[in-house]
Amino acid sequence: NAGVTQTPKFRILKIGQSMTLQCAQDMNHNYMYWYRQDPGMGLKLIYYSVGAGITDKGEVPNGYNVSRSTTEDFPLRLELAAPSQTSVYFCASSDQVGTSGYTDTQYFGPGTRLTVL
């Protein structure tokens, strides 16, 4: 299993440009997440998905969009890049909440380092 993969690893955008960050997992996980990590800070949730066709906003969704057409893929779209979106973006996945009701482990991808100039 490759686990969670992300592309690209690095990207530099100009203000106003658009791009899609790709995320894929091969563990058949229902739950997928996008986080951003600003320098010296913890991770903040942007969007999440509980299955194909179902997405919802996290803590910091403004300026982003997502879609989930398959179980494996969860791309993150930036429509009009702004300097405030300079960050490292991590995608993660986990199995669904178990029958015990407890969250399952989240597995992270390697990240995409995005700079907006």
Place this chain on the structure above:
Amino acid sequence: GENVEQHPSTLSVQEGDSAVIKCTYSDSASNYFPWYKQELGKRPQLIIDIRSNVGEKKDQRIAVTLNKTAKHFSLHITETQPEDSAVYFCAASSTAGGTSYGKLTFGQGTILTVHP
């Protein structure tokens, strides 16, 4: 929503000493508390987690304790080694009502430096 505070922000110890990192959370419905280790330029890696039905969990040199009444949990690393140097993050998640969907709220991180 949930808020997680983590202290200290930096921690420097000598090799062989113990290190303790503490986190507090605000949502009494939180019931899952993972700890992640992140090396420079790498992804966060889960090192240990605890669920609210236990008060302590240990894995070799790493242990986590949970105090639900006080709403805080701590990471304990014994016999520290230089390779333990990294940023450590705590997080909390709630499945209250079955609707949290595993969303994690992270602390701000602790930079641990272990000096040889």
